[in-house]
Amino acid sequence: MEQMLSFIAAKANYWTYVILLMVGLYAMIVKNNLVKKIVGMVIFQTAIILFYVSMGYKQGGTIPIVMHDEAHHGATSAAIKAIDYINPLPHVLMLTAIVVGVATLGVALSLAMKIYQEYGSLEEDEINEKLRNI
Amino acid sequence: MIIPIDLIILVLIIVSAIAAITVPDLLSSAVILGAYSFLLCLLWTVMGAVDVAFTEATVGAGVSTVFCVAAIFHTSRRTKD
Amino acid sequence: MKILGKITILLCGSLLLFFTSDFPDFGDANSPASLHLSPYFIEHTLEDTAVPNVVTSVLADYRGYDTMFETTVILTAGLACFLLLRIPKRAVKNRYYLHEPTGVTLRFEGDKYPQESDVFKRIDSSWVPYDIIINFTCRLLIHFIQIFALYVVAHGHHSPGGGFQGGVVLGASVILFAISGNLRAAIKRFGEKTAALFSATGVFIYAGTAALCMVLGENFIDYAALAPILGSDRIMARSHGIFIVEIGVAVAVMAVMIWIYYNLSSAGKQDEGL
Structure with missing residues (x-):
C-alpha cells in the first residue's frame, strides 16, 4: 500500500x-461553441505550465528566495547550496507564459465577439451554414 | 494512511477542467474556469512556486474571468454542447 | 469529424501516458532539468545582483531579453484588441437619460441630447439600478488594492511579486472601479489614450534602460553600466536596474489589462458597458 502510494505520488x-x-485538445477539436474552444485553449496552456513546474520541484527544497544576512550581501555565497532550493528557471518561464496567456485570451475573445457581431452566433455549424449561403 | 494534499488538489483540478467544458451554459463555464485557476494557484503554492502562484491568482482567477464574463455579456450564454 | 477527433485524442493521450514512465520521479533533486543552469543562478544571484528572490533576478537580469519581448507581446495583444473591436463613438444611436426628480427614463435619438447635470443622469441601455453597497465597498477597497500593488512592485526583490503581478493588481483596481460604478466614470479618470500611451511607455522604459547600458559602453541589458548614473557600486546598480525595469513592466501590463477590458466590455464603443 505504501509502495503504491509513493508510486502514484x-x-x-x-x-x-x-x-x-x-x-483541452478535446475541447478545441470537438466542441462546437467558440467560447468553449477558447476555454479549452486556456486549459491546454495551464497543462503545459503544470508540466514545467512539476519538472522543477525538488523534494525537501524550499521556495527559491535565498536566505541571506542583511549586513553583508555577496559574501555569503559559499553557504548557498543549489540542492536546498526549488529550481527557479521553470517558474520564470511560466510566469511570463501566464501573463501572455491572458493577453492571447483577450485577443481570442475579441475575435469571437467580432464573429458574433458578423454572423449572430457563436456555434461553429451555424456560422458555416451562413458562410455557405453567401 | 495519509493522502498527500497535492493528490486531492489534482483530482479536483481534473474534475473542474472537465466540468468547465461540459456545462451547457457559457457563464457557468467562465466561473468554473475561475475556480479551476484558484485550484491551480493552490497547487503551485504546495509545489513551492510562489511567484507563479501569485501570478495565477491575479491573472488567471481575477482578470481572465472578468474578460470571459465581459465577452459573454456582449455575445450569448447559449451553447449546444 | 467528431469520431476522428476523439480517436486522435485517445491515441495522443495513451502515447503520452505511456512515456510518462520515462520521466524522472516527481520531486527528484537530480533530474536533468535541475542540474545544468539553475544551480548557477541560485548560487550566484546574491553576489551578482544582490537580489535574494532568484525568480526576479533571472526574470529581469539573466534572461532580460525574454521578458523584454514578452512585454512587447503584451503590447501587441492590447493593440490587436483595439484594432479588432474599436468603432467610433458616433455609431451609438440611442442614449438613455434618467430624469432624477421624477424618476422617468427618456430615450434620445440622433444628435440632440441634454447636458449631463444633477437633473439628467446618463444610464446604460442595459441598465441595472445603482447599488450603493457595492459602490461604497469598492471605493473603500480600491485605495488599499493600489497601495498593495505598489508594495508588490517595489518589494519583488525580497518576496514573491514583481512587475507582472503588481501591474495586474493595479489594472484590476481600475477594472473593479469600472465594474462597481459604470464604464464612463472609469474612462473619464483613466482614458483610452492614457492607456495606449502608458502601455507604450512601459515597453519604452524597459527597452530604453537596456539601450542606455549600451550607450554607456557595455552590453545590452547589462545594468552594471548604470553604476555612475545611479551613484552606487556595480552590484547594487544591477539591483536598481532590475527595479527600473520592473516599473516599466508594471506600467505596460497595467495599461494593457485596462485597455483590453475597455474594448471587451463595451464591444468597442467605449461608451456603455459592463
Missing part, C-alpha cells in the same frame, strides 16, 4: 498533465 503530476492536455 511520483507520477501523479505527469498523469494529470496528460489528462488536462487531452481535455
Whole structure:
C-alpha cells in the first residue's frame, strides 16, 4: 500500500498533465461553441505550465528566495547550496507564459465577439451554414 | 494512511477542467474556469512556486474571468454542447 | 469529424501516458532539468545582483531579453484588441437619460441630447439600478488594492511579486472601479489614450534602460553600466536596474489589462458597458 502510494505520488503530476492536455485538445477539436474552444485553449496552456513546474520541484527544497544576512550581501555565497532550493528557471518561464496567456485570451475573445457581431452566433455549424449561403 | 494534499488538489483540478467544458451554459463555464485557476494557484503554492502562484491568482482567477464574463455579456450564454 | 477527433485524442493521450514512465520521479533533486543552469543562478544571484528572490533576478537580469519581448507581446495583444473591436463613438444611436426628480427614463435619438447635470443622469441601455453597497465597498477597497500593488512592485526583490503581478493588481483596481460604478466614470479618470500611451511607455522604459547600458559602453541589458548614473557600486546598480525595469513592466501590463477590458466590455464603443 505504501509502495503504491509513493508510486502514484511520483507520477501523479505527469498523469494529470496528460489528462488536462487531452481535455483541452478535446475541447478545441470537438466542441462546437467558440467560447468553449477558447476555454479549452486556456486549459491546454495551464497543462503545459503544470508540466514545467512539476519538472522543477525538488523534494525537501524550499521556495527559491535565498536566505541571506542583511549586513553583508555577496559574501555569503559559499553557504548557498543549489540542492536546498526549488529550481527557479521553470517558474520564470511560466510566469511570463501566464501573463501572455491572458493577453492571447483577450485577443481570442475579441475575435469571437467580432464573429458574433458578423454572423449572430457563436456555434461553429451555424456560422458555416451562413458562410455557405453567401 | 495519509493522502498527500497535492493528490486531492489534482483530482479536483481534473474534475473542474472537465466540468468547465461540459456545462451547457457559457457563464457557468467562465466561473468554473475561475475556480479551476484558484485550484491551480493552490497547487503551485504546495509545489513551492510562489511567484507563479501569485501570478495565477491575479491573472488567471481575477482578470481572465472578468474578460470571459465581459465577452459573454456582449455575445450569448447559449451553447449546444 | 467528431469520431476522428476523439480517436486522435485517445491515441495522443495513451502515447503520452505511456512515456510518462520515462520521466524522472516527481520531486527528484537530480533530474536533468535541475542540474545544468539553475544551480548557477541560485548560487550566484546574491553576489551578482544582490537580489535574494532568484525568480526576479533571472526574470529581469539573466534572461532580460525574454521578458523584454514578452512585454512587447503584451503590447501587441492590447493593440490587436483595439484594432479588432474599436468603432467610433458616433455609431451609438440611442442614449438613455434618467430624469432624477421624477424618476422617468427618456430615450434620445440622433444628435440632440441634454447636458449631463444633477437633473439628467446618463444610464446604460442595459441598465441595472445603482447599488450603493457595492459602490461604497469598492471605493473603500480600491485605495488599499493600489497601495498593495505598489508594495508588490517595489518589494519583488525580497518576496514573491514583481512587475507582472503588481501591474495586474493595479489594472484590476481600475477594472473593479469600472465594474462597481459604470464604464464612463472609469474612462473619464483613466482614458483610452492614457492607456495606449502608458502601455507604450512601459515597453519604452524597459527597452530604453537596456539601450542606455549600451550607450554607456557595455552590453545590452547589462545594468552594471548604470553604476555612475545611479551613484552606487556595480552590484547594487544591477539591483536598481532590475527595479527600473520592473516599473516599466508594471506600467505596460497595467495599461494593457485596462485597455483590453475597455474594448471587451463595451464591444468597442467605449461608451456603455459592463
